[in-house]
Amino acid sequence: MKLAHAMIGIAEITGRRAIALISDMSQPLGNAVGNAVEVMEACSVLNDTGPYDLTSVCVELSCAMLELGDPSKTGCQVKQSIFRQIDDRKAFAKLMELIRNQGGQFHEDGRIAFKEGGGKNDFYLAERAGYIEKIDAELVGKAALALGAGREKKEDAIDYRAGILFSKKVGDEIKPGEMIALLEAADEKKIELSKKTLDEAITISDTKPKTLIRHILGKITKDSEEINY
Structure with a gap:
């Protein structure tokens, strides 16, 4: 929370708009931890087959970025736009374009060719x-x-x-x-x-722990603070 408020304060000082999202840190986000495995998991999110927690956080972060770009749009409108980009595979195609533009290699079947290792x-x-x-x-x-x-x-x-x-x-x-x-x-x-x-x-x-329903626990801006623990 202190870091979130600090970042919002820095943005205000520099004349920038900012949104801070408070996320669950009780475990790693998604299922993958590493380099190639996380890239593959990112691909699964953009193909609408990714882990629910990772997908949820990615969508909320995307919403926040788009809201900052166009404050006139509501959260619901922005979220619908994001899901359309996933459904029609435009988001995945953009990731593949970014990889190619940075010199990434692909197999003949379109899969990303990762560096040797493991x-x-x-x-x-x-x-x-x-x-x-x-x-x-x-x-x-x-x-x-x-x-x-x-x-x-x-x-x-x-x-x-x-x-x-x-x-x-x-x-x-x-x-x-x-x-x-x-x-x-x-x-x-x-x-x-x-x-x-x-x-x-x-x-x-030995007993089942309580788990969080939401993966985003709060949203902080210059003018408001919403906490949903």
Whole structure:
């Protein structure tokens, strides 16, 4: 909240209009954490097959941007326009255009050709029955870093294929041996290091936790504040 108000204040000082959205940070947004896996997930959102939480936040952010561009339009009008762009695949076509313009490569069937990397896969499995109570987003980021999806030092190379793909979210019931996530890296040692971090990141409880109905919890502008916890 402090950061949101600070950013709105900076925008006002510089003569800019701004909208701050307060989002849920109790777990990673969407299912993918990494480089290639997140690009593929972005494609799924624009093909209307993406995770509900990620799609919801993307639509609300797009609404805010379009409202800033044309204050005369209502939220409902803007949202309808966004869904039309997804339904007629114009939004997806624009993403493909951006990738081509930046030198991205494609397979003959139209799929994005990602850089070489990864190569080793393994599952992160539930050790006991229960419910996913929490997935610490910061620790998940460190788990992805252990796979090679980011840099610890400036000179480190990034493995663009490395990453995590979750199959369970907060509130989901799990059984012993059931898959919680799929991990990919260049070697098995990195995967084992990542698993140890996920052990700390994921909390399993005996009772089903309360989950949020909304993924956007508030909206702040210069003149108003709406909080929907």
